Amino acid sequence: MADTLVHADSHAHGHHEVDPGPLRYTMGSATRTTLIGGVVLGIICLVLSFFQDDTIQHTRFWSNWLHNSVFFMGISFMSLFLVAAKVLFYSGWHTVFKRVWEAYAQFLPVAIGLMIPIVIGIFMHFNHLYHWADASALAEDKLLAAKSAFLNPVWYAIAAIVIPAIWYFVFAVRLRALSKDEDKNGSGDFEQHKKMRKTAGIFLPIAAFSSAAVIWQLIMSVDAHWYSTLFAWYATASWLVSAVGLTILLLVFLKIQGYFGQVTTEHLHDLGKYLFAFSIFWSYLWFSQFMLIWYGNVGEETVYFQTRMEQFPFLFWANLAINFVLPFLILMANTTKRKLGILSFVAIMCVFGHWLDFFQMLKPGILETAVHAAHTPGADSHGEDLHMHDAHAAASDDHSDHGEEHAADAHGEAGHHGESKSYAGFMAPGLIEIGTFLGFLSLFFFVALGALSKANLVPANDPYLEESLHHHV
Amino acid sequence: MANTSDSTYMEPSDDVHAEGIHAGGTPIVYGLYDDEVDLIEAVRKANADHLDIYDVYTPFPVHGLDPVMGIEESRLHIGGFVYGALGTLTAFGFMTWVFTRDWPIIFGGKPYFSAPAFIPITFELTVLFSAIGMVLSFYLICGLGPGAAEVNIDDRITDDKFCLAFSSKGIGQADRDQFADFFRSTGASETSAKVL
Numbered sequence: 001m002a003d004t005l006v007h008a009d010s011h012a013h014g015h016h017e018v019d020p021g022p023l024r025y026t027m028g029s030a031t032r033t034t035l036i037g038g039v040v041l042g043i044i045c046l047v048l049s050f051f052q053d054d055t056i057q058h059t060r061f062w063s064n065w066l067h068n069s070v071f072f073m074g075i076s077f078m079s080l081f082l083v084a085a086k087v088l089f090y091s092g093w094h095t096v097f098k099r100v101w102e103a104y105a106q107f108l109p110v111a112i113g114l115m116i117p118i119v120i121g122i123f124m125h126f127n128h129l130y131h132w133a134d135a136s137a138l139a140e141d142k143l144l145a146a147k148s149a150f151l152n153p154v155w156y157a158i159a160a161i162v163i164p165a166i167w168y169f170v171f172a173v174r175l176r177a178l179s180k181d182e183d184k185n186g187s188g189d190f191e192q193h194k195k196m197r198k199t200a201g202i203f204l205p206i207a208a209f210s211s212a213a214v215i216w217q218l219i220m221s222v223d224a225h226w227y228s229t230l231f232a233w234y235a236t237a238s239w240l241v242s243a244v245g246l247t248i249l250l251l252v253f254l255k256i257q258g259y260f261g262q263v264t265t266e267h268l269h270d271l272g273k274y275l276f277a278f279s280i281f282w283s284y285l286w287f288s289q290f291m292l293i294w295y296g297n298v299g300e301e302t303v304y305f306q307t308r309m310e311q312f313p314f315l316f317w318a319n320l321a322i323n324f325v326l327p328f329l330i331l332m333a334n335t336t337k338r339k340l341g342i343l344s345f346v347a348i349m350c351v352f353g354h355w356l357d358f359f360q361m362l363k364p365g366i367l368e369t370a371v372h373a374a375h376t377p378g379a380d381s382h383g384e385d386l387h388m389h390d391a392h393a394a395a396s397d398d399h400s401d402h403g404e405e406h407a408a409d410a411h412g413e414a415g416h417h418g419e420s421k422s423y424a425g426f427m428a429p430g431l432i433e434i435g436t437f438l439g440f441l442s443l444f445f446f447v448a449l450g451a452l453s454k455a456n457l458v459p460a461n462d463p464y465l466e467e468s469l470h471h472h473v
Numbered sequence: 474m475a476n477t478s479d480s481t482y483m484e485p486s487d488d489v490h491a492e493g494i495h496a497g498g499t500p501i502v503y504g505l506y507d508d509e510v511d512l513i514e515a516v517r518k519a520n521a522d523h524l525d526i527y528d529v530y531t532p533f534p535v536h537g538l539d540p541v542m543g544i545e546e547s548r549l550h551i552g553g554f555v556y557g558a559l560g561t562l563t564a565f566g567f568m569t570w571v572f573t574r575d576w577p578i579i580f581g582g583k584p585y586f587s588a589p590a591f592i593p594i595t596f597e598l599t600v601l602f603s604a605i606g607m608v609l610s611f612y613l614i615c616g617l618g619p620g621a622a623e624v625n626i627d628d629r630i631t632d633d634k635f636c637l638a639f640s641s642k643g644i645g646q647a648d649r650d651q652f653a654d655f656f657r658s659t660g661a662s663e664t665s666a667k668v669l
Contacts, residue, residue: 291589295581332554
C-alpha cells in the first residue's frame with residue numbers, strides 16, 4: 001500500500017511530493033469526545049422535546065426524530081448510490097476518497113434502527129405523524145381509503161425498513177467487502193472491480209425505483225391527500241447535495257488532521273462543482289414542481305404551496321435563498337470552489353439548507369395531522385383533512401359547518417398563533433431542533449468515522465487509483 | 474524523454490528563414506516534441522534558462538501547461554457573467570413591459586405580472602446571451618473569425634506534435650546555437666525556423 005503511493009508519486013511529473021499521511025484513520029480522543037458530546041446533546045434535546053409539547057401527543061419529538069432519521073438515511077443512501085454510479089460509469093477522479101462514501105453508506109443499518117420506533121408507533125398508534133395512519137380519519141375519508149392499498153402501516157414498514165435493509169445487506173455490504181478484498185487480494189485482472197461493477201449495475205435501477213417509494217412513504221405521505229410525481233426526484237436531489245456537502249466537510253476535516261494528503265484542491269474543486277451543479281439541479285426540480293402546480297392552479301395541488309407560503313413563509317423563502325441563490329452566486333466562480341474556507345462555508349450552508357428543506361417538507365403536514373388528532377379525541381366524525389380544507393370546501397356540498405369551524409380553528413392555531421408554545425419547533429427550527437440535528441449529525445459521523453477506520457483510507461489496488469492521484473481539473 | 478534522432482534533427486538555417494509565411498513578420502525558431510511531458514519539461518527549462526517563449530502550440534489542451542507558462546486565468550468567464558446578467562434583465566424586463574404595459578393579456582387567470590411564468594424564458598435568454606457573448610468576445614480577443622489570417626507553424630501541431638517557439642528577432646549565431654542546443658537537450662524531435 002505505502003509502496004503503491006510512493007510509486008505513484010514518483011510518476012507525477014512536476015507535481016510536488018505530497019505527504020500522504022497515515023494509512024488508516026484512527027479516531028482521536030478529542031473527536032470521539034466531541035461526537036459523544038454531540039450525541040448526548042441530541043438525546044437531551046429529544047427528551048426535552050418529548051416533554052415539551054404533550055398537547056399534540058409529543059409530535060414535536062416524533063417529527064424531529066423522523067426528520068433527522070430520514071435526512072441521514074438519505075445521505076447514507078446517496079453515498080452508496082455515488083459509490084455504485086462511479087464504479088459503473090468508469091469514473092476515476094474520486095477513487096482516492098471513495099472510502100468516505102463507503103463509510104457513509106455504513107450508516108444505513110443505524111438509520112434503519114432509527115426508523116423502527118417510528119414504524120412501531122404507526123402500528124400501535126402512539127405517534128401522529130401520518131394522516132393516513134389515523135384510523136378515525138381513514139374511516140371517513142374517501143381519498144385516504146382509496147390510497148390505503150399503498151398508504152398503510154405494512155407498506156410503510158417495507159419502505160422504512162425492508163427496502164433500506166436490501167440496499168444495505170444485499171448491496172452495500174457486498175460493495176464494501178469487495179472493496180476491502182481488493183486492498184488485500186487485488187491484482188491485475190481486477191476481479192473485484194468487475195464484480196463491483198456488476199453489483200452496481202444491479203443496484204442502480206433497483207435503487208432508483210425503490211428510493212422513490214421510500215420517499216413517497218416516509219416524506220410525501222405526511223400530506224396524504226397531495227402528491228407530486230416530481231417529488232421523489234426533488235427529495236433525492238436534496239439528499240445528494242447534503243451528501244456532497246458532508247463529503248467536502250469530512251475531507252477538509254481529515255486533511256486538517258493530517259490524513260488524505262493525496263486528496264488535493266483538484267478533488268475538492270470537483271466536489272465543489274458537484275455541490276454547485278446539484279444545487280442547481282435541486283433548484284430546477286423545485287421550480288419545475290412549483291411552476292407546474294402554480295400554472296395548473298388545481299386546488300388539490302396548490303394547497304401544498306399555499307400552506308407553506310402563507311403559514312410557513314420563513315421555511316419557504318429561506319429554503320430558496322439558502323439552497324439556490326447563495327450557492328449559485330458564491331460557487332459560480334472558479335476560485336471559490338478552490339478555496340477550502342469558502343467551499344467549507346458553502347458546504348455547511350447547503351447541508352443545513354437541505355436539512356431545512358426536509359423540515360419544510362415534513363413539518364407542515366405533520367402539524368396538521370397532529371393538531372387534527374389532538375382536537376378530535378376518540379371517534380372523529382368528520383375525517384376532515386385540515387390541510388385540504390379549501391379544496392374540499394369547494395368540492396363537497398355536504399361539508400358540515402362544524403367541520404369548517406373546526407378546521408379554521410386549527411388553521412388559526414397552527415398558522416397565525418404559531419408563536420404559541422404548543423407548536424414551537426414547527427414554524428421554524430428552534431434550538432431543540434438544532435440540538436437534535438447536531439445529535440444525529442454526531443451519531444452519523446461517529447458511525448461513519450468508525451467504518452472509515454476499519455479499512456485503508458486510500459484503496460490500494462483500485463484500477464483507477466493512478467488516475468485519481470493524478471487528477472487535474 | 475523522446476530520443477533525439479539525428480536523421481530527423483535539422484539545424485535551423487537561414488534558408489528556412491526565407492520560406493516564412495509572411496515576410497516581415499516575427500521570425501521564430503521552434504522545436505517539435507512528440508510528448509506533452511517533454512514539452513512541459515522543456516517549457517520549465519526555458520523558464521529556468523530565462524529564454525523568452527514566443528508561444529506554445531499543442532493539438533489538445535495540455536494539463537498543467539498554463540501555470541508552467543505563467544499564463545493567468547482567463548477573464549472570459551467574467552464576461553460570461555455580465556452577458557448572462559444582461560440576458561436575465563433583458564428577458565425579465567421585456568416580458569414585464571409587454572405583459573404589464575404594452576399588451577396585457579390574462580393567461581389562465583394569472584395576474585399580468587406573473588414572475589414564475591417568466592422564469593423559463595429568462596433562463597433561456599440568460600444562457601443564450603452568455604454563450605453568444607462569450608463566443609464573440611473570444612473571437613475578438615483572439616483575432617479569429619471569417620477572413621482571419623491562418624497561423625499554422627506546422628500542420629502536424631494539429632495532429633500529434635507539440636511545438637515550442639522562441640522569437641529569433643535580431644539574434645546572432647551564438648543565440649541561434651543556444652536555441653539549437655536547447656531543443657536538442659530537451660528532446661525535440663525536430664527543429665526549424667520561420668517568419669510568422
